[in-house]
Amino acid sequence: MEIWTLDHPQHGRLELRQGFDAEFLAGDPGWPQPEADDAVDGSAESAPARAGERPPLDAPLRDRVRARVKNPPLRLQVRIDGEVTGRYPRTGVGEVRLKNPKTEEDGFSTLESHPASSLRRLRVQSNALGDILSVQFREGSSVVEFDPPPGSRGARRQAAMESSSVKRIFYPLMGGLGKAGGAILVLVLFPLLAKLLPDWQVNLPEFRLPRIHLPVPTMPQIHLPVPRLPAWEIDVPPLPGWLRTVLEYDEVWKPVLLGLVLGVVAVRNHRRSERQKAAWAAERAAADGAHPDQPPTPTAVSEASSSSRKPSSTSRS
Structure with a gap:
C-alpha cells in the first residue's frame, strides 16, 4: 500500500x-x-x-x-x-x-x-x-x-523533478505532447492513407431545399461622417510553410502550449509548497522552544502561530 x-x-x-x-x-x-x-x-x-x-x-x-x-x-x-x-x-x-x-x-x-x-x-x-x-x-x-511514500513511482518522479528546474518543466510538457500525439498521428497517417486508397468518385444527386421569400421591412439608413485614417502599408515577410501548417491545425500546438503552461505552474506551486512547509517547520520549532518537555501537536502549533500574531494572548499546549 x-x-x-x-x-x-x-x-x-x-x-x-x-x-x-x-x-x-x-x-x-x-x-x-x-x-x-x-x-x-x-x-x-x-x-x-x-x-x-x-x-x-x-x-x-x-x-x-x-x-x-x-x-x-x-x-x-x-x-x-x-x-x-x-x-x-x-x-x-x-x-x-x-x-x-x-x-x-x-x-x-x-x-x-x-x-x-x-x-x-x-x-x-x-x-x-x-x-x-x-x-x-x-x-x-x-x-x-x-x-x-519511499520507493514509489511518485517519489522517483519527484526526486527527478527536484534535481533540476528543466525536468520540472519537461515532464508536464511531455504530458502536453502526449495529448497532441493523437492529432499528430492523424496528420501523418491521413495523407498516407489517402495515397494508398483508390480514388473513388461517387456522383450523388443534388438536393435543394425550397426557398421561402418573406417580406423584409426596409429600415431607414443614417449616414454619419466617418473619419478616414491614412492607409499604412507594412511589408510583412511570408510565414514559412511549416509554421502555417502548425497554426492551421491548432489541435497540435494547443496541447503543447498547455503542457508548457502546466510546467511553469508546477514550478511555481512547488516553490510555494516549499515556502509553506518551511513556515510550518519554523512554527513547530518555536512551539518546541516554548514547551521543550512536550512534543508539539497540531493544536499547539496552531495556537502558537495565533499567539505570534496577537502579542497579548498566551499559547497553550
Whole structure:
C-alpha cells in the first residue's frame, strides 16, 4: 500500500492511501465490499479479498500493462489523524473535497466538484496505469504538496523533478505532447492513407431545399461622417510553410502550449509548497522552544502561530 502524507498544523495528519482490496480490509473492515461477480456461489459475503502485486519500478512497460490488466482495481482512501474520511473505488479521481470531521458535521468527502471543494480539496495526478504521480492539498490560494511514500513511482518522479528546474518543466510538457500525439498521428497517417486508397468518385444527386421569400421591412439608413485614417502599408515577410501548417491545425500546438503552461505552474506551486512547509517547520520549532518537555501537536502549533500574531494572548499546549 502506498501512503501519501502531509502534516498540517490545523487539520492534522492527512493521508491518501492507495492499495488493493485485501490491503484495505486489513485496516478498515467492511470496505471495500466484494463485487457480486467475484463472489463464491453467488454470495457476496463469501467472496475472498482481492489482492494484487505492484510491478517493480524498473519493470518494462509491457509488464506494467500486464499487471494493470491482471490486478484488481487500485482504490483510494483519505484519512485525517487516522480517521477514515473518504473512500473511492478507483484511482482515476482528479479532485476531491476534504472535510475535517473534527470541525464539520459530515466527515466523508465526495467526488468531483462541490460548493465546498473550492475551499479545501485534494488534487490527485495519476497516469494511465494507475500510478499516483503527485498529490496536492489546496485551500484557497494555498498549495502544499504531499510527501510521496519511499520507493514509489511518485517519489522517483519527484526526486527527478527536484534535481533540476528543466525536468520540472519537461515532464508536464511531455504530458502536453502526449495529448497532441493523437492529432499528430492523424496528420501523418491521413495523407498516407489517402495515397494508398483508390480514388473513388461517387456522383450523388443534388438536393435543394425550397426557398421561402418573406417580406423584409426596409429600415431607414443614417449616414454619419466617418473619419478616414491614412492607409499604412507594412511589408510583412511570408510565414514559412511549416509554421502555417502548425497554426492551421491548432489541435497540435494547443496541447503543447498547455503542457508548457502546466510546467511553469508546477514550478511555481512547488516553490510555494516549499515556502509553506518551511513556515510550518519554523512554527513547530518555536512551539518546541516554548514547551521543550512536550512534543508539539497540531493544536499547539496552531495556537502558537495565533499567539505570534496577537502579542497579548498566551499559547497553550
